[in-house]
Amino acid sequence: MTYPKLFTPGMIGSLRIKNRAVMPPMQVLYGENDAHPGPRTIAYYEERAKGGVGLIIIEATAVDDINNTLWDHQLSLTANRYRTDWMLLTEAIHAHDCRVFIQLHHYGAKSAPTPSGAPWAPSEIPALPGGKPGHAMTVEEIKIEEKRFIDAAVRAKQSGFDGVELAGTHGYLLHQFLSPYYNNRTDEYGGSTENRCRFYTEMIEGIHAACGRDFPVSVRFPGDEFTPDIPGTLTVKDGVEIAKILERAGADCLNVSNGNNFNANANCEPYSYVSGWKKHVAKAVHDAVSIPVLATNTIKSPEFAEQMLEEEVSDFVCLGRALIADPMFMDKAKKGDSLGIRKCLGCMFCREQLYAQMPIRCALNPRTGFEFADSGLLPKDGEGRPIAVLGGGPAGMEAAVVLQSRGFDVTIYEKAEKLAGSMNLADKAYHKEKITYAAQTMEEELRRLGVKVVTGQELTVEDVKALNPAGVVIACGAKPIIPNVPGVDLPNVVSSHDVISGKAAVSGKAVVIGSGMTGLECAESLCMSGHEVSIVEMLDHVGAGMFSVIVADMMERINAYHPAIYTGHKLKAICEKGVMGENVSTGEEVFIPADTVVLSLGVAPDTGMAEVFRAAFDNVIVVGDNEKSGRIPHAIRDGYSKARNFLI
Numbered sequence: 116m117t118y119p120k121l122f123t124p125g126m127i128g129s130l131r132i133k134n135r136a137v138m139p140p141m142q143v144l145y146g147e148n149d150a151h152p153g154p155r156t157i158a159y160y161e162e163r164a165k166g167g168v169g170l171i172i173i174e175a176t177a178v179d180d181i182n183n184t185l186w187d188h189q190l191s192l193t194a195n196r197y198r199t200d201w202m203l204l205t206e207a208i209h210a211h212d213c214r215v216f217i218q219l220h221h222y223g224a225k226s227a228p229t230p231s232g233a234p235w236a237p238s239e240i241p242a243l244p245g246g247k248p249g250h251a252m253t254v255e256e257i258k259i260e261e262k263r264f265i266d267a268a269v270r271a272k273q274s275g276f277d278g279v280e281l282a283g284t285h286g287y288l289l290h291q292f293l294s295p296y297y298n299n300r301t302d303e304y305g306g307s308t309e310n311r312c313r314f315y316t317e318m319i320e321g322i323h324a325a326c327g328r329d330f331p332v333s334v335r336f337p338g339d340e341f342t343p344d345i346p347g348t349l350t351v352k353d354g355v356e357i358a359k360i361l362e363r364a365g366a367d368c369l370n371v372s373n374g375n376n377f378n379a380n381a382n383c384e385p386y387s388y389v390s391g392w393k394k395h396v397a398k399a400v401h402d403a404v405s406i407p408v409l410a411t412n413t414i415k416s417p418e419f420a421e422q423m424l425e426e427e428v429s430d431f432v433c434l435g436r437a438l439i440a441d442p443m444f445m446d447k448a449k450k451g452d453s454l455g456i457r458k459c460l461g462c463m464f465c466r467e468q469l470y471a472q473m474p475i476r477c478a479l480n481p482r483t484g485f486e487f488a489d490s491g492l493l494p495k496d497g498e499g500r501p502i503a504v505l506g507g508g509p510a511g512m513e514a515a516v517v518l519q520s521r522g523f524d525v526t527i528y529e530k531a532e533k534l535a536g537s538m539n540l541a542d543k544a545y546h547k548e549k550i551t552y553a554a555q556t557m558e559e560e561l562r563r564l565g566v567k568v569v570t571g572q573e574l575t576v577e578d579v580k581a582l583n584p585a586g587v588v589i590a591c592g593a594k595p596i597i598p599n600v601p602g603v604d605l606p607n608v609v610s611s612h613d614v615i616s617g618k619a620a621v622s623g624k625a626v627v628i629g630s631g632m633t634g635l636e637c638a639e640s641l642c643m644s645g646h647e648v649s650i651v652e653m654l655d656h657v658g659a660g661m662f663s664v665i666v667a668d669m670m671e672r673i674n675a676y677h678p679a680i681y682t683g684h685k686l687k688a689i690c691e692k693g694v695m696g697e698n699v700s701t702g703e704e705v706f707i708p709a710d711t712v713v714l715s716l717g718v719a720p721d722t723g724m725a726e727v728f729r730a731a732f733d734n735v736i737v738v739g740d741n742e743k744s745g746r747i748p749h750a751i752r753d754g755y756s757k758a759r760n761f762l763i
Contacts (some may be wrong), residue, residue: 117451118417120424123170125431127407128367130277130330132431134169135424136445137409139370139433140218140280140335141465142174142189143475145484150191152201155474157207159359163438164213167445170431171208172333172370175220175282178267179260182235182250183288184227186472192217192267198274205275216278216333217271219264223288224297225376235260236296237291237305238315242376249291257304257314259289265321266432268332278367279322283315286376290337293357294375296347303629308356316364316379323365331367333409337394338371341381348375351396358400368407371397371429382411383436385668386461387546390419394428401429409433415458415549417448419632438481439465454559460549463747467662478748479553481513481755493759497522498763500585503627504528505574505724508536509747510739511590512557513754518761519564523585529564534558537740538747543615544636545643545672550747576731586734586762589725590754593718593740598628602689603714611637611715621646623710626694628686629760630657631669634715635669641713642676649679649707651696656682681707718744736761 116122125132147153153325175182177191191197201217208215225242226234226249234391236249250483252260283289291297294313299306304313315334322332338354349357358369373393374381381393390413397410410429414420420432436442442461447455455699457479466476477483482491500523504515507529513540519525533539535554561568568699579587595610597603611633613619623646627638630652641648650657657680658666684705693708718740727736736757739750 116449118421118448119245120684121291121417121421121432123299127170127278129329130214130331132169132432133212134167134445136168136420137413137431137433138163138168138171138410138438139435140172140174140282141435141439142186142469143480143484144186144188144469144472146188146190148188150180150189151186152190152204153200154487155484156190157204159484159541160204160215161207161211162442162486164211166438167449168213168214168434168438168441171212172280173204173215173217175218175287176267177221178219178263179221180231181231182260183221184229184234186525188474192219192270193263195270196272198516201271201274201276209275214277216280216281216331217276218335219267220282220462221264221273221288221690223258223291225286226485231608235253236288237300240297240299242286254302254304261314261318261321264318265325265651267324268322268328272326272330278333280333281315281318283336284372285374285379285382289315290375293336294340294347294349296345308353309360312357312360312364315361319361319364319366332365332640333368333370334361334366334374335370336361337373337375338400339373339381339393339408340375340378341373341377341393342377345377347378351399354396354397355403356723360403362404362406362633366406369400370410370433370494371400371403371411372411380664380668384413384461385463385665386549387668388413388461389546390415391423392427393422398426398428401427401647402513407431408458409515413461415461416456417444417453436461436465438474438514439477439483442480454556457556458549458552460553460747462747463664464746466664470662476748476752478746479751481752488757493517493520494763495522496763497524499524501526501582502586502588503574503579503582503584504588504590505579505728506536506590506592506739506741507531507534507568507570508590508739508750509538509557510537510741510750510754511588512561513751514588514738514758515566516557516560516564516591517755519566525566526582527561527568527701528574528702529568529570530573532571534561534568534570534721537750540612540615541634541747543601545639578729579728580731586736587728587732588727589735589737589741589757590739591724591741593744594722595714596719597714598686598716600688605689605712607690607691607711607763608689608714611713614713615640621711621713623647624708625649625711625713626651626707626709627713627715628694629715629717631659631715631717632661634664635666635673637713637715638678639669639673642673642678648676649681649686651681651686651694651707653685654682655700679707681705720744734762
């Protein structure tokens with residue numbers, strides 16, 4: 116077997132897990148309006164169970180809807196009425212020889228105010244500075260909340276769950292009790308580490324008393340908060356001490372996470388974080404206790420999962436976003452097919468949706484969240500009819516995969532010398548090699564399906580007519596926007612696309628016009644290459660339209676080079692020695708010296724080709740940037756959904 120440790124069975128308490136892969140709790144917000152798990156939730160989790168993971172831990176599920184406010188579509192176990200629907204979910208998961216826990220959750224001070232007042236918390240310290248304080252719980256109220264957790268665990272057992280997990284990290288209620296920053300109590304629930312753990316330990320004991328010692332209790336807790344500059348936050352030394360206390364209290368396993376309300380990147384990292392960057396934390400906990408340790412470590416591949424097990428970093432590896440991107444991760448790994456796995460990009464598209472309190476979606480997996488309506492079984496109705504796909508970017512490749520899977524005879528044409536389109540640009544920036552891997556996997560999918568690929572050739576209408584296709588897919592992407600300003604045609608003006616791809620050289624001082632993703636990537640690359648860089652952005656902030664977490668991550672690196680940033684300025688003119696900008700609020704002009712001017716103002720759909728082909732053929736669909744400029748997730752989803760319904 117290619118990954119022997121990954122596929123070795125393991126034990127949590129008396130519970131046998133068929134392999135060492137765990138899907139950790141990740142809030143996806145697929146619940147129904149009344150907080151029960153409906154078809155969408157069940158189908159999403161069953162798909163991951165089908166894919167071969169050994170244990171699934173269901174996302175943060177509320178135990179309290181009185182002194183805690185649920186997010187829209189968050190799941191609940193606050194009442195007996197939920198049990199019937201949860202039974203449907205546990206049965207669906209068990210049918211695939213997969214075990215399932217559920218994470219019991221309370222937001223604490225992170226909760227919105229409740230109808231009965233401020234949410235319950237250990238102290239009146241807001242979740243973030245400037246926020247609204249929680250209600251400092253009395254000892255009597257702590258006992259009430261403990262009972263709510265224990266009652267939810269009983270309902271979980273009645274619903275068919277194999278165990279439960281306490282949500283003791285990521286700045287939620289239990290974590291707040293654990294943290295000296297939030298917990299300033301002077302009673303038996305504050306002060307020493309033992310006291311701050313008391314809320315956890317009493318619930319562990321209470322759940323075992325109510326559900327039996329053979330019903331495992333997992334505890335997720337912060338091994339390290341990675342905020343050393345903030346007084347009262349936890350370090351790995353604290354994490355080890357906490358782990359020992361939880362083990363003594365009877366925890367059956369420990370799920371080591373990291374971070375806090377000030378550093379969520381420590382538990383859900385952007386693409387710039389390398390796999391295993393925090394493995395020393397889980398390793399320290401693993402070496403300090405005798406019960407099983409579960410841990411995330413930014414695992415994107417089965418090779419790295421195997422490495423974490425070989426190094427005894429943890430007893431089980433948590434495959435989080437890896438299983439959102441490809442539910443069949445473990446099934447493919449078992450076959451030794453690492454190349455066939457669509458590996459998470461770390462692009463944060465899922466987290467971006469979640470921060471907006473929207474159901475999550477995935478950049479690489481267009482079916483994530485739609486499994487209930489789309490089984491993935493495509494109609495076999497192509498009957499060998501020829502299809503021409505013009506453009507080999509993410510939308511075109513995805514459309515070709517779907518159409519070939521339906522039984523059409525697909526040929527994909529790409530005018531460049533290689534497939535992947537805009538992905539060949541996106542993967543050139545700092546730590547973007549994950550996009551390279553995704554493009555390789557998509558190309559491999561085409562090869563395995565037998566899609567004919569023609570590169571280095573741009574077809575005319577007459578060329579396509581000679582193929583006599585049943586349909587044509589236009590996926591030729593978009594063109595960079597060129598502003599209509601004086602000097603735009605000077606030889607010192609280049610596009611960010613050409614700079615990143617290496618087609619254009621940059622000399623001396625550089626000014627980047629536009630601060631979208633490509634503009635910031637270009638600016639970062641130029642800074643790292645030793646250029647003095649200025650950035651001009653017409654809006655009042657950089658990174659417009661980008662996820663704030665990605666912007667902050669990029670700007671932390673860029674700001675280290677001290678670039679000149681002109682937000683709220685538009686480009687007026689270009690000359691040989693720089694550009695003239697204008698403050699959009701005051702009209703004041705400013706000259707910005709530069710030897711090279713880099714244009715990064717986005718792209719616009721190339722609608723001309725679509726119009727020509729629509730006039731020449733009866734059956735034409737336009738996908739991706741050719742239809743509406745967007746990002747990889749939009750291109751892949753567009754290519755998938757339109758190809759799935761084309762010519763039906």
